[in-house]
Amino acid sequence: MYSVVHTAVLSGIDACLVSVEADISNGMPMFEMVGLLASEVRESKERVRTALKNCQYELPIKRITVNLAPANIRKSGSGFDLPVAVAVLAAMEVFPTDILEDMFFAGEISLEGRIIGINGVLPMVICAKEAGLKTCIVAKENVKEASLVPGMQVIGLSHLQEVLACLRGDAEVSVDKEENKEEIKKETMEKAYDFAQIHGQRLLKRACEVAISGMHNMLMVGPPGAGKTMIAKCIPTILPPMSQEEQLEVSKIYSVCGALKGMDQLIQKRPFRSPHHTITEQGLIGGGSMVHPGEISLAHGGVLFLDELTEFKKSTLEVLRQPLEDKQVCVARVSGNYCFPADFVLVAAMNPCNCGYYPDLAKCHCSRQSLLRYHSKLSQPLLDRIDLCVEAAGVGFHDLQKSDHSEESSAAIRQRVCRIHALQRERFAGTAIRFNSQIPAEKMEEYCVLGTEEEAYMELVFEQLALTARTYHKLLRVARTIADMEGSEKITVSHLQEAVCYRGIQKNYWESGI
Incomplete structure (x- = not known):
């Protein structure tokens, strides 16, 4: 007897449909699984065999062959247990096979037959829906996540016996069914941090608004206690809401990492990730023996905050260079190539030297060699990929005595940011x-038009600051954002001057020769 069951395998943050074919025929008794399988998938036959025995179903003394097609895609993960068990039982004619045509199965099975939840259910169910399947059977703990896909009936079961009873149509079996929720809950603003709590630091707050308005990368340099970390933690409060498409893409990444279990809605807030400086390269960009997204992918659509930037290993920071340009990271392994999205805003903070007080020579006691070593931890190619470099000055006594009402709130800043984002959507439509x-770079003349006076100014800046082509274009992009914030269609000299001010700090630290 032959049967086929539909499931899926993860490939990056997407999924590919897999057909689990089972055939029982005469021949030497054996249970064989084929189809380019990883070790955990090959072990599935032992889990399935024992689970079926404990559910009072003995395998026939015949040749049982299970094929996971297509055979050119490597199958990994523990979610194949349930579809393999259902395919074998269907081939044993325990229930009619025609019911399986529009059904999808995914889940791990314990030796006693209990169904265990898996990671990555959301992209799998999306793949099943795109293939025209209508019903999805998963573990109970994956029900809410699977139900985020509209138009798919989701059934959550906890035991293999329940699956069999459901497929046989037993009316007395109680199952968890959830119809997908089209309604999106209203986003709530994070109240823990607010720009109204930041006293002084007008330049930093202005730079944050510019950075988020145009989604530019930003580096803050200043002494300890200047408020760099607190300002970075306030940035999520001015991020605009995500579109439905962005919510789905971010939710898929978190689903693959197992961080979406139990959630009854897509991720609403833009991510804010702040990894510790001891993180490894694989932890930052992704990878590992079981390839998984890294912190830069978990920050997709939001902010990656690297506090104490110079404490990170230089080799770890250097792997950011390509993702910052390409907005994605590709990981090559023997098992295949995996691409994860990585379109994030990099916000970094660092002290100006080891002791933290350079260039205040009254407080700084670092030697010239110590300063050179400290500043060399950041390479020029990496600095070229940062649009705004801002100095965080120390906060004075009178700034600290100001009441919260004298500072602009995050809500007011967020309204302006949303307006600039809407303007950019209109400009770049299509x-x-x-x-x-x-x-x-090839579109600069279309979107960043400079007049005669502006060209002359930029020529002077280019020569005096010894700009590279990359930093020149970044200056124009930042100036475009500043012009949008001022409501100007034309980029003027004043917009260019402000953009240049956000690059001047590099001259003080990395290009001064100390």
């Missing part, structure tokens, strides 16, 4: 560009 920071 193109692959979403923000000013993504304007390609």
